[in-house]
Amino acid sequence: MTGSGKSLADLAGLVGGRVVGDPDVMIEGVAAIEDAGPGQITFLAHPRYRKYLDSSTAGAVIVNDGSSVPATLNRLEVEDPNRAFAEIHGIFNPPPAHEPAISPLAVVHPSAVIGPDVALYPHCYVGRGARVGERTVLMPGVTVGPDAWVGRRCVLNPNVTVAHRCRVGDGVILHAGVVVGSDGFGYAGGGRQRIKVPQAGIVEIGDQVEIGANTTVDRATIGSTRIGAGTKIDNLVQIAHNVVIGERCLIVAQTGIAGSTVIGDDVILAGQAGISDHLEIGNGSVIGPRSTVLQSVPPGSVLSGAVTAAPHKQWLRVMRLLPRLPTLWHRVSELERNIRSLVSREDKGVS
Secondary structure: EEEEEHHHHHHHHHHHEEEOOOOOEEEEEEEEOOOOOOEEEEEOOOOHHHHHHHHHHOOOOEEEEEOOOHHHHHEEEEHHHHHHHHHHHHHHOOOOOOOOOOOOEEOOOOOOOOOOOOOOOOOOOOOOOEEEEOEEEOOOOEOOOOEEEEOOOOOOOOOOOOOOOOOOOOOOOEEOOOEEEEOOEEEEOOOOHHHEOOOOOOOEEOOOOEEEOOOOOOOOOOEEEEOOOOOOEOOOOOEEEOOOOOOEEOOOOOOOOOEEEEEEEEEEEOOOEEEEOOEEEEEOOEOOEEEEEOOOOOOOOOOOOOOOOHHHHHHHHHHHHHHHHHHHHHHHHHHHHHHEEEEHHHHHOOO
């Protein structure tokens, strides 16, 4: 997809870069480094893709300052090529426009408050006492429950649910099938005496949060489940009741966060990470893919390691041994050296 053309000099001004080559070359769109042709701009994300530039006919390439690029290519030098490409990509591929209108097939309770320039598509439901901020878009099948609030300039894609009394900030994107405010998984007792614990709290989502398709955010038992401003969450993530997630976090697909855990600011949880309940994950920590976290993590930690399932008692013994492995390895190595020395002495006939 392409938009109206822009000169390379114009693009440099928009992303704070420096042109090396022809500043007047017209750029009509973006493309992958191996596919880009005349009139398209691409970027060099990693040195291993450098080979594609030798035969490239791209109109320009975005690179780090001072990168080695064939002299035949125009280049746009920036500090962060990934970010610059994302910004330029957005220029040529803006999000689809929505006509501000309330479909006659949408159902809006008379007590709901709908801001100006809102787009409500067919089969939306906005409940009693709910509020929808200006320029927000509710795609087909969206439900905003009683007394729920959705902020300004939000996009709720098809079949999103914001359940009763939950709060969504400004500039939030919820992708198809997201459920905000489902009941937390809470039960008391056991067997035939097991009863459901009322989930009477809410969910609060900060500004500029994006949540991927079919992710679920459970309402709190009491109080609120909270997601901080600027956090980005992938598809198929489970966030349990009373979890608190800080600002600017990145949470990748199929991650599960158990109840009442507190995630700090700027935390990265890689794909299929599992975080147990009632823990604290410190600011700036990184949890690797398929890693299971069973105890609190101090700020700035980097953890990784997938664990294969095993009988529980065996697994506990293995976990107890893990911290001792460096010492045990040192002892075994020392014993091996001593044995080799003894064998050598015996071979030489030394008693």
